[in-house]
Amino acid sequence: MFGSERGKGGDIVVWLILGVLALAFGLTFGLPSDQLSVGESGYARVFGQNVTKEDFAYQQRALGTVFPLPEGEQGRTFGVREEVLEAIVERLVLASTGEELGLMTETRDAEEMTRDGFYIILDLDRGFPWAGEAKFDYEWFKNDFLRGYLVVSEPRYLEIQRQELLARQTRDLIAASVVVPEAEVWAEFEKRNNQLSLRYVRFPPNDYAELVDPTAAEVDGWMMEHPDELTEMYEREAARFLKLPAEVDLRIIEVAKPMQPPADAGEEVQAMWEANVAAAKAKAELARTRIVDNGERFSTVARELSEAIDTARIGGRYGWTQVTDTGSGLDRAVDKAAQALEDGQVSEVIEGESALFVVMVAGHREGDVPEDQAKRELAEDAVRSARGRELAKQAADEALLALREGGKDLDDLFGAKTPELGKPGALGGLGGGGGLEDAPLGEGAGEEEGAGEGEEGAPAEAPAVAKNVDFSPKIEIKETGLFQFGEAIPDIGANPGLTLAAWEVNMDEPVIDEVFNTPAGYLVAVVDERSQADRERYAEERAEIYDRLTRTRAIGVLSAFTKHRCYLGKATVDIRTNDRAVDQLMAYEGVEWPEENAPLPPYEMCARVGDGGGMLRLAGALRGQGMRSP
Structure with missing residues (x-):
């Protein structure tokens, strides 16, 4: 064990005396047995090897050099302690398998690997500061790394690393047996290159449905043709029609009001502003005249003249809203005017703070909406949706x-x-x-409830969208x-x-x-x-694809083999646990657990063996952290 680095200048006589005393003690009381029981301080016994609390502490600290381990509630959620214990079991299972297969590693192999600047954890090579060209620093290794961080003795550390090397040999042997059929390699190549x-x-x-204004006849027809569907829709959405505040079905046409120039602006600017204000008022008055006097549809005029793009596109519909209490969110002048309107009534031109408005209220409701009215609203939405699909399909065709x-x-x-x-x-x-x-x-x-009727009550004929406007x-x-x-x-x-x-x-x-x-x-x-894939390119890429598929398949084979070997060990009692100690460990005592969170399933040894710390990797990814740098 690093003999040239330790014991320099030591007194050989002292060592000889200690050796003689140890031999005498052993002959008198018996040499230590390798068949120690798990005992109160241990967690498990795996193929003749005890897993002690000290082993667990080492494994946890060593894993911390690979992954940023979650703590507290998050650590419990991802099962950090389960992963740590399973990593130890996996190492011992594979090391035992290697010994049965006749593989062998020695402490000297672990020493050489350490001098070269590496150690193994979860079959990953981690680097020491001297990895590469730097000189091996035994004092740093012994004092800072072993005693200061891992808190483990040098012999125990080297034994664990020897086991890691043996487990790696077992993994390599199993992975080397994996073969990928040529057809599968070609299929993967095709997938990548086709x-x-x-x-x-x-x-x-x-988007097209927003341009549709269902007529009363269309709504009536849809309700007659789809009674069962309408009933299902109502039962599904009945809650939206219950216990409603006082609301109105609001329609608006909005014309922007020019911003007034400063008081010291010239006469020419003032005159231009007055002309623009007059033009805006004339536009708003024209909108009202076309609806009230000429019988045109509110939606038609809104799409042509309204300057509020969002509502103009859908024919001026603002929808069901409150105009009292919290208000509609529009200019207060709009809410005030809407409060005085009856169903289907169109307001005078209203002057707000920044715009002129023409307002119409298409309906009122409060409390529980009668079922027939609610179904009619649902049917209107259904007609609009169906016509939107038709128009979208027609456009695509x-x-x-x-x-x-x-x-x-x-x-x-x-x-x-x-x-x-x-x-x-x-x-x-x-x-x-x-x-x-x-x-x-x-x-x-041209038909619309309460508005747009001619002198004889017939619907006025008007296009749904003005020809000079493109919505x-x-x-x-x-x-x-x-x-x-x-x-x-x-x-x-x-x-x-x-x-x-x-x-x-x-x-x-x-x-x-x-x-x-x-x-x-x-x-x-x-x-x-x-x-498309071709054979010439396949010849160039085949080796890389085969290697990648082999590694991927080997991961699955190794995981399945290790789990099988672990469960078999449990069945033959080569693996047994100190249930009391393990249950106490997995209880995460001291970690608060919100009551609303479902309890975690009980720990089962071997369940995570062979997964390579999968939950720890996931935890790191979700926290935005990957593997730690060597």
Whole structure:
């Protein structure tokens, strides 16, 4: 044991005397037996080796040089003590197996490894400060590392490292027996090299649904055709219609009010401001006149004239809200005006702090909403959603048709490179025409409860969206980047149909001839790039792939073998525990455990053997910490 580093100048006579005394003591009282019982101070006995509290303390400190061990409640959650004890058991199981197989390591091997600058923990090589070219520092090793940090004697440390070396030999022997079939290597090569990338556009139904204004006839029809579905919807969402505060179904048209110039501004600036204010008021008055006097739909006028983009897009709908107490969150002038309006009534032009408003209240409710009214609201949402899906699918079909037969590409239709084609309409636009304004959004497009009726009570005929305004959903071209065959498609998810269709595409005509319904909307795609495996490249990469697959498989084989060997040892009583001491250890006494947390399952020896400290690695990853540097 590092004989040249210790004992220099020692008195050999003293050592001889001590040796004689020890021999006499042994002959008189018997030499120490290697069949010690576990005893009160130990935790387990594994193939003839005692696992003492000192061994546990060493293993815990040694693991701390590899992983930042969680403490307290987090340590209990990840089972730090279980991992520490299992690491000792794993080492002893594999060392015992190595001895049975005729493998051998000596203390001298551990000494040489230490001089070279390394020690082993969980089959990982950890480095001493002298690893490399530096000189072995015995004093630092003995005093700082062994006594100061690990708190272990030198003979015990070297014995543990000898066992680690023997366990490694066992692992290496088992890993060397692992063979990967050639077909599996080729399959992995194909998986890595059969790649493609897509460019695509998506048409979200929810965006199109915002442009739909269901008519009373459409809602009635849907309720008659889907009575069971409507009942299920109501039962599922009934809580949202109960015990409501006083609310109104608010619709607004907003026109920005020009900011007043400073008092010392010139006459020209003042005159310009007054002209802009007059123009804003005229625009707001025009909106009201078109609704009240001309019978146009509030939603139509809101989409054309309102300057509040979010509500203008959805026809001025602000939704059910309070206009008393907490208020709607809008200008106070809006809430005050809404409080005085009856169902379907349109306000005068209201001047707020920063804008002019035209307000309509489409309905009132408070407390528990009657079931028939609640079901009608649900049906209206269902109609809007269904029509949104139809419009999104129609837009996707139009885009695919233009790509496939119209000689266009995605940049022509939806990119910024060809602005001369015009902005795509709500249904794709596709170079003019075919937008939402030309789509049938439901019979009686001018019908709206309480507003927009002509002199004879007939619905006024007006387009759902003004032709000079484009509220089309923004269609954005996206790219997946290269992904492997069989993988989930980036930003799209698992879609085997899309993947298979992409692989069957002729790259001379890269458009995928199908519209795909994905969770985020209808999708139209073209194959941007595709690469396939070939034998020449396989010859270059085969060795690396085989090595990687072998190592991966060896990990699984080693884990299964070690667990099997451990459980077999328990069955043959070659592994036994001091249940009382282990239970006390795993109780984590002194660690507070929140009452709401479920209790951890009881500790079972061998359950984590062979996992290589998997839970400790996970704990480090979740805490943003990896393995410690050697």
